[in-house]
Amino acid sequence: EVQLVQSGAEVKKPGESLKISCKGSGYTFVDHWIGWVRQMPGKGLEWMGIIYPVDFDTRYSPSFEGQVIISVDKSVNTAYLQWTTLKASDTAVYYCARLTSYCTGGTCYYFDYWGQGTLVTVSS
Amino acid sequence: AIQLTQSPSSLSASVGDRVTITCRASQGVGRALAWYQQRPGKPPGLLMYDVSTLEGGVPSRFSGSGSGTDFTLTISSLQPEDSATYYCQQFNKYPWTFGQGTKVEVK
Numbered sequence: 001e002v003q004l005v006q007s008g009a010e011v012k013k014p015g016e017s018l019k020i021s022c023k024g025s026g027y028t029f030v031d032h033w034i035g036w037v038r039q040m041p042g043k044g045l046e047w048m049g050i051i052y053p054v055d056f057d058t059r060y061s062p063s064f065e066g067q068v069i070i071s072v073d074k075s076v077n078t079a080y081l082q083w084t085t086l087k088a089s090d091t092a093v094y095y096c097a098r099l100t101s102y103c104t105g106g107t108c109y110y111f112d113y114w115g116q117g118t119l120v121t122v123s124s
Numbered sequence: 125a126i127q128l129t130q131s132p133s134s135l136s137a138s139v140g141d142r143v144t145i146t147c148r149a150s151q152g153v154g155r156a157l158a159w160y161q162q163r164p165g166k167p168p169g170l171l172m173y174d175v176s177t178l179e180g181g182v183p184s185r186f187s188g189s190g191s192g193t194d195f196t197l198t199i200s201s202l203q204p205e206d207s208a209t210y211y212c213q214q215f216n217k218y219p220w221t222f223g224q225g226t227k228v229e230v231k
Contacts, residue, residue: 037222044211044224045162045168045222047221061219062125095167107156107215109158110158110173110213111158111213112179115167
């Protein structure tokens with residue numbers, strides 16, 4: 001069974017750093033890109049970026065580039081999302097998701113498995 | 125970035141009704157469009173990809189159509205468990221983007 005299990009909820013203060021995780025199991029981890037999606041309280045989904053575990057190739061949304069760091073450790077089948085300086089506006093649920101390709105072209109993708117979400121609360 | 129605009133933002137319909145949600149892209153996305161369902165407090169779940177290919181296990185009352193810039197998600201006979209928010213997502217061009225969501229309430 002494919003599973004993405006994310007780390008638990010976090011409560012942090014503005015200015016602090018944070019790294020949350022997403023561990024994949026039940027499939028060959030290096031065969032799929034992993035993506036991150038933000039959902040602010042009561043709001044919609046925002047695509048943050050993706051990473052390929054084989055060569056660490058990473059694509060960021062311009063909205064998040066420079067604000068977060070996406071990384072991966074294929075030895076432990078885990079992807080990470082990291083902040084060096086949290087802001088109150090980073091308060092949200094963050095989801096990781098597995099990317100699957102259904103053709104050999106460059107745009108044939110979908111997110112088929114999702115983690116349970118990690119709630120990050122940043123408050124003084 | 126490609127903007128996806130869903131309409132309506134919310135709707136309320138009765139069990140058995142036919143429901144249609146529209147997703148309009150600011151530029152063509154080919155067939156690189158997926159739909160997700162998100163129930164409150166849960167992660168999104170894939171409904172379909174490639175505009176109209178149903179993910180395994182998704183009931184056949186869900187269908188998708190469209191191409192280029194205009195896409196629709198149709199629920200042929202609304203059921204109580206379809207109460208959720210629905211999102212479209214394009215994979216045609218970075219940054220990948222989601223529609224703002226359509227909240228479906230079942231009366």
